Every structure is written in C-alpha cells, then in structure tokens.
Amino acid sequence: MKPLIGITGNIRQDKETNHNISWRYSYSLHDFSQLVYQAGGIPVTLPLLDDGIAGEMIEKLDGLILSGGEDIHPLLYQQEPQTKLGPLNLRRDQFELSLLKQALEQDKAILGICRGIQLINVYFGGSLYQDLQSLEPSYLQHRQQSDLSQAHHHVQIQKDSYLAQLLPDIIKVNSYHHQAIHHLAKSLTATAYSPDGLVEAVEYLDKDHSLLAVQWHPEIQAQGDPEQFKLFTDLVERSKK
Ligand code: MN
Numbered sequence: 001m002k003p004l005i006g007i008t009g010n011i012r013q014d015k016e017t018n019h020n021i022s023w024r025y026s027y028s029l030h031d032f033s034q035l036v037y038q039a040g041g042i043p044v045t046l047p048l049l050d051d052g053i054a055g056e057m058i059e060k061l062d063g064l065i066l067s068g069g070e071d072i073h074p075l076l077y078q079q080e081p082q083t084k085l086g087p088l089n090l091r092r093d094q095f096e097l098s099l100l101k102q103a104l105e106q107d108k109a110i111l112g113i114c115r116g117i118q119l120i121n122v123y124f125g126g127s128l129y130q131d132l133q134s135l136e137p138s139y140l141q142h143r144q145q146s147d148l149s150q151a152h153h154h155v156q157i158q159k160d161s162y163l164a165q166l167l168p169d170i171i172k173v174n175s176y177h178h179q180a181i182h183h184l185a186k187s188l189t190a191t192a193y194s195p196d197g198l199v200e201a202v203e204y205l206d207k208d209h210s211l212l213a214v215q216w217h218p219e220i221q222a223q224g225d226p227e228q229f230k231l232f233t234d235l236v237e238r239s240k241k
Helices: 030-038 051-060 090-105 115-123 218-224 226-240
Strands: 004-008 010-015 022-027 042-046 063-066 109-113 153-157 170-173 189-193 199-206 209-214
Touching: 004 030, 004 051, 004 090, 004 226, 030 042, 030 218, 030 226, 051 090, 063 090, 063 115, 063 226, 090 109, 090 115, 109 115, 109 226, 115 199, 115 209, 153 199, 209 226, 218 226
Parallel strands: 004 042, 004 063, 063 109, 109 209
Antiparallel strands: 010 022, 153 170, 153 189, 189 199, 199 209
8 A cells, every 4th residue: 555645834925916915835845745756655744733733744744844944942951042043933843843742652664855854853952053154164065056956075974874875975965044953962873974973864664663863955856866765665664554
C-alpha cells in the first residue's frame, strides 16, 4: 500500500485587489507533493491547527515532512532574540513540535528540511545560530542569491552514516538559510558538513526512530537531480516500515 506522507503547512493571507477582503489559505510547497507522489507515496498538506489534533493527525500518517519557513523562536532554545533574527511564527513552532513529538512516539518516518532540521535540533535540546552573517567572515554564503535549482556549496557526508548509503561522499547542494545548528542535540548524529564546518544533515535511526534531516532544499534540486530524489524515495520506503 502507498504510504500517506504529511507535509507541514503554513497560512498565507492574501488581500483581494479592489476589495477590502482578505483570504487565509493553508498551503505547502507543491514540490514536496510532486516528489512524494513521484516517489510512490500519497502526499497531504497538514494545515496549521493547534496542538490538540497533532496526535490524531499523526495516527493517520505513515511519514512526516517538516518543511522550511520562518525562524524558530529563540526562547524555545533558551536564548533572547538577537538583532538579525528573521520573522517568527510561534504558533507554527508549537504545532510542529507537537507533530514531531507524536511522530517520534508513534514511530513514524520523518524527513526534516531546512527549518525542519533546526526544529528537530531544538526539540531534542540543541541550539541555533540566530544569524550566520553576524558570525566571523570566514563563513560561507549560505543564503544564495541565485536560482535554488542550482547547487551553491559542497557538503561532505560522513562515511558511516545512513545518509552515505543514499548519497556520494561529497555533493553540491543549494543553500537558503541564515540560521543553522549551533550546539547539536545529544540524541542526533551529524552526518554532513559544509566546508566551513556547519552541520548540514542529521540523523536518528534505530529500531525506534526513523529520522533524517538536511539543511538544504532537496525539494528544489530533486527535479533535475536523481541523487537528491533519493531522499524522497527513501522517505517513502521508511514510511512503509
Ligand atoms: Mn548551507
């Protein structure tokens, strides 16, 4: 049977031109739905509701994609907001932390993307750099200004990792983040690094956990890159277990 994969959604408010009406839409990136479908799963967007429904939502699903988006509220990792912090969405943070908790408790397959890897690290007690450009100038440019279908920097994948079974040792990835993992949570294993030493992938895979997360955006690269597409076929396979 095809596994059902939930994609965390967000809310967008659009004002109708010439009318004083605004509409609120639930949405997720279409690329995720397209790739889950191509990989043999059934995609579904999870509307941003409240914590009370997270457990029942996850019960219906086989897998979960934690998608990209706003910065995570620094109070969730015991820091005060610094000046270069981006837009926040505390309601989304709380809902996604509940979804993640439920997905872990119910042994569902998880794939975190960009904000997703950061949320996972915060959930397990790690912290984030609030703004990479405020750090030493030796850091690479991690928020590229070119098309995200083009790779931007290298990452080196750790040889003994699960990720290394899917991807070659060194790959080129796109990069569209201004935050990153600072202190890595103890439960997680870092499995890929950029040349400036930032964590670009983590995993937590044992008999009770099936979690993989990356800092780049494979959903944009995967359309033209069979290697990146493997992250989605892998999620679908893990969701069947
Ligand atoms: Mn990067």
